[in-house]
Amino acid sequence: MPSVRFRLNGAETEIDTDPDRSLLDVLRGQLRVTGAHFGCGAGECGACNVIIGDRAVSACDTPLWSVADKDITTIEGLGTSEQPHPLQRAFIAEQALQCGYCVSGILMSAAALLKRNPSPTSREVKEALDRNLCRCGSHNRMVRAVLRAAEEMAAAG
Amino acid sequence: MNQQAPSPALPVSLAANPKLSSWLKFSNDGQVTVSPGKVEIGQGIVTALAQIAADELDIDLARVQMIRASTATSPNEGVTSGSLSIQQSGRALRHACAEVRRIFLQQAAERLGVDADALDIEDGTISGPGNVRTSYWELADEVSLDRDATPGVTPKNASRRALAGHSVQRIDIPDKVLGRTRFIHDQALAGMVHGRVLRPENSRAKLIELKEDGARAVPGLIAIMRDGSFAGVVSETEHGAEAALNALRKGATWSDGEPLPDENDLASFLKTQPAESTVIDKRTAAQPGTVARTIKRQYTRPYIAHASIAPSCAMAQWNGDRVHVWTHSQGVYLLRADLALVLKLPVENITVEHMEGAGCYGHNSADDVALDAVLLARSAGGRPVRVQWSRQGEMSDAPFGAAMAIEIEVYLDAQGEIIDWRHSIWGNGHVARPGRAALPALLAGYELANPFPRMVSTNPPQANGGGSDRNSIPLYDFPSWRIESHRLTTMPVRTSALRTLGGQGNVFAIESILDEIAAERGEDPIAFRLRHLRDERAKDVIRAVAARAKWKPEKRPGIGHGVGFGRYKNTGAYCAAIAEIEGAEEITVRKLTLAVDVGEAINPDGVINQIEGGAIQATSWVLKERVRFDRQRITSTSWTEYPILRFSEVPEVEVEVIQRPEIDPVGAGEAAHGPVTSAIANAVFDALGVRVRDLPITRDRIIAAMESSL
Secondary structure (H helix, E strand, O other), rough: OOOEEEEOOOOEEEOOOOOOOHHHHHHHOOOOOOOOOOOOOOEEEEEEEEEEEEEEEEHHHHHHHHHHHOOEEEEHHHHOOOOOOHHHHHHOOOOOOOOOOOOHHHHHHHHHHHHHOOOOOOOHHHHHHOOOOOOOOOOHHHHHHHHHHHHHHHHHH | OOOOOOOOOOHHHHHHHEEHHHHOOOOOOOOOEOOOOOOOOOOHHHHHHHHHHHHHOOOHHHEEEEOOOOOOOOOOOOOOOOOOHHOOOOOOOHHHHHHHHHHHHHHHHHHOOOOOOOOOOOOOOOOOHHHEEEEEEHHHOOOOOEEEEOOOOHHHHHHHHHOOOOOOOOOOOOHOOOOOEEEHOOOOOOOOEEEEEEEEOOOOOOOEEEEEHHHHHOOOEEEEEEEEEEEEEEEHHHOOOOHHHHHHOOOEEEEOOOOOOOOHHHHHHHHHHOOEEEEEEEEOOOOOOOOOOOEEEEEEOOOOOOOOOOOOOEEEEOOEEEEEEEOOOHHHHHHHHHHHHHOOHHHHHHEEEEOOOOOEEEOOHHHHHHHHHHHOOOOOOOOOOOEEEOHHHHHHOOEOOOOOEEEEEEEEEEOOOOOEEEEEEEEEEEOOOOOOOOOOOOOOOOOOOOOOOOOOOOOOHHHHHOOOOOOOOOOOOOOOOEEEEEEEEEOOOOEOOOOOOHHHHHHHHHHHHHHHHHHOOOOOHHHHHOOOOOOHHHHHHHHHHHOOOOOOOOOOOOOEEEEEEEEEEHHHHOEEEEEEEEEOOOOOEEEEEEEEEEOOOOOOOHHHHHHHHHHHHHHHHHHHOOOOOOOOOEEEOOOOOOOOOOOHHOOEEEEOOOOOOOOOOOOOOOOHHHHHHHHHHHHHHHHHHOOOEEEEOOOOHHHHHHHOOO
């Protein structure tokens, strides 16, 4: 089996497996990193979004070979219990979810947005999250939470 | 009913499960474990129940450990549905905790040698005059809670509750935001292997032949299982299970299946099927007026999918003739009962344990996948088997919310006042839940070589809120009415409980025709409603929403405003909604303003969250959702074919909660759907001058309605 190397949440990672397998399958299966969730398997819902380089992408339709030598961040690498990411704090403060299944993917889309645009408008947040589906109807709280995190990050410099 | 009065009888859930220790226990480390029979389905119930327990016991919320429901340990509270968890579990817990508090106070009084009335409890520490003190935890060994609850306990006065009525942060949210393992989908049991089930594309096709060679060649395969038309694979890995399933699919030959109705003519289909007809309610005027004219309208709503973001998932592990099941079912005991029927085992051999899944809006495939896992696990040699459905399976094989055709005929007198009202409903029943009948309601049970007959959905009685007829009895004070329901006795498209059951359809129909009558009279729709209501709580939510939305906003081209009102199940939460929409080629809902009265709102932010979520989900139903099918199969099996509302399409939502601490709380999860649906439809008329009576309100439907009104 050919091996694929990448950095996962900052850690050098090497996987020997069929390189055509999806990144999500490898993350959840072999690596037991389960924060990215399976939702559709077709890149249509965003529940499995991770950040590759500086872009949020769906891991379910990303083949493993395509992430060779790339930096991958999952929800597990966004923040920790001791030091949550401002987005995670803001989602708690705004109680910005109901079931929360979609939220790890949404946080990754939001984190990628704030990296390229630290002070987005509400419309820009909605555009950035438009490929993420939420069935419980927590959208407005999530948008508020992203704006809150952006403000907090700006204030912290 | 007032909570502060000593309750003469036990709350229903407590009467069914009277042993106090089954609800709560004090552990040695200063914690209390609370074990409700209701489950977290993304609605925040666990937090609200923790608030109730902490309040009644006078302890800090952080000391409350909420235990997931399991048939091994939890009280049997049936199913987590119908917006009843606060009503049932909350009331039982409040009573149980009040009694436990009293028992501990008596024990403390004896130990400390002071009168129980002189004792106080603060965060679990019991103290009294002369600086005497003890605590729940010190006394825990001396007090047995293995005793039955008794009636006559007085819970705290509402004004003395420190937590109920206040917004506290939900206890499950940090885990979910930090990516900690909490969902059933993310659990890994020791030795766990993976299963997948093969299902036909065509509706109810039978498996004629299955060539297994391809699947057998897939690395990691543990077993291929077939029993009649039920077939599946078990593999060491999830990846391997998927690959084996694909290979198995190629080797499968299916029968043609059973025909589906014409999706473009659902009303005709629903109205011509064999049906069981029931008169739901009748009111006769003391002095019948003289009919000057009648208005008759037909409304329809399509089949609607649950469409949870996660496909359903379960795990099962056999040990001899005993099986342990992990599930996100809404009812662990009910699922167990059906599993026992299929497996022909006593219920004692089956343990069903709850784990959180994605948001659940009714009877989805959570129970089906549990049986799938149990059947596949039989061939896994005692290892736990995890089964997860595909997106396609979730969108086509899970039960749907039933399609409905509703006809309302209104009789008006010479002044245009309503003097009589006929409301007729055609459609399948709204409930085919497991655990309630002599036969199982689980999908694989219909597919076995010795299959169980397919359950045809029924309707709960009106006393429990009804099904097709939910919310069909007018809340308005009309002099005369007759409500009829025609429940289909055939069921080519599988239906079961989806949020509000028939409530959304009936409120849509009632509130639409009222709006039409008010408009014809040239009367303001809010004034018209208020004039026909007697219930002050109903009027209050309508007045509150009108004030909040500054009714009626000035008329602007292309913008419309509409109102809708309902009291869920006619006995639950009151809710009024005002929609502001923009009507161009497509409808955009710009803003929804809602007022809600749930009695005592235990966690007001939790109530707002539920109402916001319900309002947005209802907007999605109204603008977009419709299960699609041809005559052979369900075709809306992906998010492309079954679109739901996206971030860019979501309206601004404003919610006002009318807090009534002295009135028993009811649930909020289903209150918004009917009012929001009708508010949007009425706003479409306000903007475009056309009544769309068939959901969803899409561009094509608006054009069709315009053409038919010419």
